Amino acid sequence: MFQLLKQIVKTGIKTEAYPQADEALRAVAQRLQSEVLKNFSGALTIRHVDAGSCNGCELEINALNHPYYNLEGLGIKFVASPRHADLLLVTGPVSRHMETALKRTYEAMPEPKLVVAIGDCGCTGGIFGESYASCGKVSNVIPVDVAVPGCPPPPFAIMQGILTALNARRTPVPREP
Amino acid sequence: MKIEGYNLDFFGIPGAVPALHATVDAAQWRETCRRAAFDGGRLVALWGCDDSDIGKGPAVHAALLVRPGLMVITLPVADGRYPDVSDIFPAAGRMQRAACDLFGLVAEGATDARPWLRHAAWPEDAFPLRKDFSGHQSPVSGRSGEADDYPFVQVGGDGVHEIAVGPVHAGTIEPGHFRFSVVGERVLRLEERLGYKHKGIEKRFEQMDLLQGARLAGRISGDSTVAYAWAYAMAAESATGATPPPRALWLRALLLERERIANHLGDLGFLGNDAGLAFGLAQFSCLKEDMLRLNHALFGHRYLMDVVMPGGAACDISADDIGRMRSECDALEQSVALLKGIYDEHPGLQDRFIACGRVAPELAAKLGLIGLAGRASGQAWDLRAEYPCAPYGELEVRMATHRNGDVAARVTVRFEEVFESLRLTRLILDRMPLGELSLPVPPAAAGAFGIGWVEGWRGEVFVALEAGPGGRIRRLHPHDPSWQNWPLVEHAVLGNIVPDFPLINKSFNLSYSGQDL
Numbered sequence: 242m243f244q245l246l247k248q249i250v251k252t253g254i255k256t257e258a259y260p261q262a263d264e265a266l267r268a269v270a271q272r273l274q275s276e277v278l279k280n281f282s283g284a285l286t287i288r289h290v291d292a293g294s295c296n297g298c299e300l301e302i303n304a305l306n307h308p309y310y311n312l313e314g315l316g317i318k319f320v321a322s323p324r325h326a327d328l329l330l331v332t333g334p335v336s337r338h339m340e341t342a343l344k345r346t347y348e349a350m351p352e353p354k355l356v357v358a359i360g361d362c363g364c365t366g367g368i369f370g371e372s373y374a375s376c377g378k379v380s381n382v383i384p385v386d387v388a389v390p391g392c393p394p395p396p397f398a399i400m401q402g403i404l405t406a407l408n409a410r411r412t413p414v415p416r417e418p
Numbered sequence: 419m420k421i422e423g424y425n426l427d428f429f430g431i432p433g434a435v436p437a438l439h440a441t442v443d444a445a446q447w448r449e450t451c452r453r454a455a456f457d458g459g460r461l462v463a464l465w466g467c468d469d470s471d472i473g474k475g476p477a478v479h480a481a482l483l484v485r486p487g488l489m490v491i492t493l494p495v496a497d498g499r500y501p502d503v504s505d506i507f508p509a510a511g512r513m514q515r516a517a518c519d520l521f522g523l524v525a526e527g528a529t530d531a532r533p534w535l536r537h538a539a540w541p542e543d544a545f546p547l548r549k550d551f552s553g554h555q556s557p558v559s560g561r562s563g564e565a566d567d568y569p570f571v572q573v574g575g576d577g578v579h580e581i582a583v584g585p586v587h588a589g590t591i592e593p594g595h596f597r598f599s600v601v602g603e604r605v606l607r608l609e610e611r612l613g614y615k616h617k618g619i620e621k622r623f624e625q626m627d628l629l630q631g632a633r634l635a636g637r638i639s640g641d642s643t644v645a646y647a648w649a650y651a652m653a654a655e656s657a658t659g660a661t662p663p664p665r666a667l668w669l670r671a672l673l674l675e676r677e678r679i680a681n682h683l684g685d686l687g688f689l690g691n692d693a694g695l696a697f698g699l700a701q702f703s704c705l706k707e708d709m710l711r712l713n714h715a716l717f718g719h720r721y722l723m724d725v726v727m728p729g730g731a732a733c734d735i736s737a738d739d740i741g742r743m744r745s746e747c748d749a750l751e752q753s754v755a756l757l758k759g760i761y762d763e764h765p766g767l768q769d770r771f772i773a774c775g776r777v778a779p780e781l782a783a784k785l786g787l788i789g790l791a792g793r794a795s796g797q798a799w800d801l802r803a804e805y806p807c808a809p810y811g812e813l814e815v816r817m818a819t820h821r822n823g824d825v826a827a828r829v830t831v832r833f834e835e836v837f838e839s840l841r842l843t844r845l846i847l848d849r850m851p852l853g854e855l856s857l858p859v860p861p862a863a864a865g866a867f868g869i870g871w872v873e874g875w876r877g878e879v880f881v882a883l884e885a886g887p888g889g890r891i892r893r894l895h896p897h898d899p900s901w902q903n904w905p906l907v908e909h910a911v912l913g914n915i916v917p918d919f920p921l922i923n924k925s926f927n928l929s930y931s932g933q934d935l
Contacts (some may be wrong), residue, residue: 244472245760255704263591294930297640300684302590304710321588336617336934337539338785339593340671342585348854368634374539374618392641395720404603 251354255308259315269279284316285407288326288350292382293335293365293375297393298360302330304396317403323347328355328406330399331383334362334369355406357387359399364388388418421486423453424617428489433873434807435654435840436487441544444501447480447493451503454482454489460489461507462871463897466517471892472865478523478927479868479895480510481869481880486869487805490882495523499838501791502528509786509829509902520547520620532569535613536935546621554790573599573607581916585614589920590811592930596919603869603915608908615934624886628654628862631891635881636723638896644670644677646881646896647726652807653883653894654728654859657868663854666730667808670741672846673722675839678875679750680721682710685927688830692921693770701757705750712746730856739848747840758833771826775922779821787906789877789899791926793829793856795823801873813848825925826877835875861889873928877903877928898932 251412289302305312308318320326323346335343347354358379366377379385389402419428419438426446428438430618442450451461462481469477475496480503482489493500503524504511514525515534522545531541540546550728573580578601585593595611619638636643636651650669656664683706690698711719717725717733725733735743762769777787779796787795803813820827820836862868864887870881877899886892903926911923 243459244756245764248756248760249697252701252704290586291590291592291615293639294592294931296592296929299590299592300641300721303684304703304707307707308700309704309707314708319590323586333615334617336615338537338616339585339616339631342593347587355639359553368637369617369619369622372621373551374616374621382517392495392637393721393722395661395714 245369247323252308256311257309259404262289278406280412284318285328285403286318286320286326287328287403288320288323288346289330289332290343290346292331292333292339292363292379293336293369294360294362298332298363300397301396302332302359303395305399310398310400312403315404317407321347323349324351326350327353327356328381328403330357330359330403331363331379332359334366334371334398335379335382337374337376340376341383354384355387356383356385356398357389357402357406358385359389360394361390361392364390367392373417421484421489423451424459424489426450426491428600429866431490431656432659433868433870434652435869436805437490437657437869437871439486439490439492439867440480441494443491444493446520447491448501448506450489450491451480451482451506452685454484454800455506457484459484460788461503461509461513462878462903463882463895463901464503464510464517464524464895465882465895466511466521466547467893467895468521468548468883475508476521477513477524478517481882482899483803488869490869496819498522499524499526501526504530505744507786508784509905512905513901519545521545524769531669535616537568537613537616539616546618550699551621566673568611569610570597571607575601576583577601578606594930596847600916603917605911605914605916605919608911608919610904610908612904612930613929613934614631614635614670617929617934619935620894621895623891626891627889628658628891629823629883630861631894632727633724635896636726637896638935639929640721640723641681642677642874642876642879642898642929642932643721643723644673644726645872645876645879647724648674649870649872649879649881650883650896651726651734652870652872653868653881654722654862654870655868656870657866657885658728660729660859661856662730662858664808664851665734665853666855668846668850669731669733669735669855670726671809671813672843672850673725674872675843675846675872676709676713677722679839679843679873680706681753681927682836683709684831686757686761686829688924689771689825689921693767695764695767696765698757698761701753704727705753709746709750712742714735717740727856729859730854732856732915734855735850743843743847747756747843751837754833754836761829761833766824768920771829772824774825774918775925777823777906777910779823780822781909782906785903785906785909788902789873790831790835790875791828791903791906793817793819794827796821801871801878805871809846809849813845815842825921828925864888864892876898876900876927896932896935898929900928900930900933903928906934
């Protein structure tokens with residue numbers, strides 16, 4: 242136990258400064274209205290659905306909750322059910338076998354149903370494209386607000402995408418690393 | 419060429435993998451499998467193909483591990499039926515079901531004839547990987563949006579009930595369905611249903627040439643991108659007769675070990691977290707993140723995608739880079755040793771790890787458990803040690819093995835493999851030869867066949883490639899070790915309680931994408 246506590250103290254706080262929102266990532270600019278933002282009360286819950294990715298994007302989404310990025314420190318939290326989620330984070334081209342599950346997850350969400358598509362595959366279908374087994378990009382299946390390119394996009398880009406969807410409701414306070 | 423014990427004519431397959439190829443008839447198909455199993459061999463992969471475009475019929479291939487190396491046998495099946503071998507190699511069951519979904523090739527005598535990769539995206543009488551399949555761009559069945567009805571095995575009796583989980587899970591993981599039959603909290607039976615991520619990777623390869631295929635190969639399972647890219651490059655080089663320069667091979671080994679360390683660090687963190695020690699996740703994820711950042715700085719990609727290419731590697735390292743990686747090794751070794759001490763001495767953690775999700779060595783041998791999970795269940799086999807390709811022959815990999823087969827053993831194997839990979843990394847950095855980084859790959863002759871076989875962090879990744887006219891890929895089968903290991907997860911959870919499933923599943927950490935293709 243002593244070693245564990247010593248290691249915690251020695252490690253200290255690793256969280257780095259947060260990125261700014263990037264309006265260039267927004268796919269549908271008018272969707273986010275001020276009354277919608279009011280509902281979040283400064284906190285956002287996310288449900289992630291892997292709709293057919295290679296699992297590269299999942300590695301980066303997992304990294305968001307690590308000490309360096311500390312997404313929860315921004316009041317943004319991953320939840321286990323779409324019914325608790327304000328925002329849906331979707332990775333991968335949507336495989337036809339995941340089409341139903343993705344639509345049902347989207348339907349189960351309460352309004353305003355924000356959707357952020359992650360990665361080149363989510364944005365365009367990527368290298369897998371459209372085929373007998375793949376529906377291609379996420380917006381072919383459900384409406385998308387923000388699309389974050391990259392293969393996979395690094396955690397900062399994903400944070401930027403989420404913050405763009407959240408808009409200026411909560412101005413991130415830059416912190417010293 | 420002859421091999422003792424097998425009455426077949428073999429031809430050597432050129433390339434880095436010691437491999438032989440033979441065409442067999444239906445009786446020899448079973449006899450060869452039986453003989454290989456009798457000699458202690460196992461099934462590496464089984465896949466179908468359709469040669470109707472070159473005037474032949476469909477065929478089924480199997481790669482078997484035998485003493486001299488890999489043995490690839492091909493059985494032409496004019497009527498689309500071939501003898502089942504899942505009674506000899508249980509791992510063949512799902513591979514045969516996949517061959518049926520994709521090619522309509524039926525394993526006669528197989529006890530389980532349910533579809534495996536096919537859900538509702540294409541009808542029962544359409545076979546996407548046949549050459550005459552016309553559904554490249556659009557859905558073939560109007561039912562792709564529907565959920566289909568899969569006949570799960572029912573467990574009866576007093577107090578038995580089912581828990582259905584997935585395909586969308588509670589955390590950030592890949593989609594798949596798990597059907598638990600439980601009494602109270604205890605698991606009586608688990609049945610997996612995968613295939614949700616099937617996105618037509620094998621068909622996509624057939625629209626590409628050898629160079630384009632390298633990018634796709636690196637995206638079959640993103641966490642094993644180096645293993646796949648190397649296995650693919652090996653197959654492409656085997657088919658074209660190219661030999662990559664020594665420096666490229668050493669660089670590939672360096673990248674493969676970096677991938678292994680990064681994934682093991684991530685898993686060790688998550689395993690601590692799943693057993694209630696969030697401290698472990700925080701610590702290990704910082705170590706992993708530092709490593710990913712160095713990857714980005716040195717190789718231009720956090721997960722090392724697109725660095726290994728057919729003919730060599732796409733990125734070189736300088737003397738300064740070598741220095742940075744050396745100090746990284748020193749720092750990592752120190753931190754991981756400290757954290758191992760904390761894990762080992764944490765009673766709460768060990769209580770969750772020990773005897774949880776046990777796969778006994780006998781069961782592992784019978785069902786063909788491989789890779790990291792296999793080594794934790796007494797299956798002492800590591801491709802880097804058994805059939806070392808350059809540069810592993812000079813590095814003398816020390817395999818980590820344990821016999822307990824529980825979560826604790828899989829954690830220990832990961833710790834030991836991190837230390838071993840750090841040792842290998844130092845050796846590679848010391849001995850890396852100078853010279854060319856890549857050589858041009860000559861065009862592949864139509865019909866040229868090549869294979870690649872690489873021990874990734876999860877287990878062995880196998881790639882079989884057949885070239886078509888004009889440097890195109892005619893057929894490519896990438897095989898993930900998860901094919902062999904997923905069925906063992908069903909056994910590992912038996913008798914455990916449902917809340918231990920996430921921990922057990924994580925301790926295997928298998929790929930959905932690599933299996934679903």
